Amino acid sequence: QQPVQSPQAVILREGEDAVINCSSSKALYSVHWYRQKHGEAPVFLMILLKGGEQKGHEKISASFNEKKQQSSLYLTASQLSYSGTYFCGTVQLGNQFYFGTGTSLTVIP
């Protein structure tokens, strides 16, 4: 039931781009993306709804492939503040919400 994310960890230099993938074995109704800093609660970044509607952050975008039950988060021109662990979260049948396995992202100067 828990979505699987890839990669598990990535290190970027400032200004580089990154893609984080989220894959589920269950049918998805929406996909959420969060960033969590160490010792803090997750912060909402983005939501993608079945049917194509998208909300979220200007400098971070995402895609949602309903047929493949996958979502990808795109971070462009990364900044130091982007460092953290990124989680996708998926709403599955029954309105249950599950977080993905997580991707640790570190941006270095």
Added chain:
Amino acid sequence: GAVVSQHPSWVICKSGTSVKIECRSLDFQATTMFWYRQFPKQSLMLMATSNEGSKATYEQGVEKDKFLINHASLTLSTLTVTSAHPEDSSFYICSALWDYYEQYFGPGTRLTVT
């Protein structure tokens, strides 16, 4: 954005005692709140879904008699860890559902059982 608070932020208790954690939505009413547990370097694991005025729905493997959830009002849900043991030590996070799709998280409660 919407604000969710949790209290306490950090608690240490002795084995065998009970601990209550409060989760409040400060500027909106939340019919549904979620409780998660997170162990170090792991993802957040959904423990239960709390709906105002009804019994919570627990995830498989979560003991409902050990983790008591009460959602008595549209702005408050509580999680009580009964007869806590060291293996219950974890980071507990609540969230409140807003606008049907969006969750806003509390700052979390770090529980240490000695």
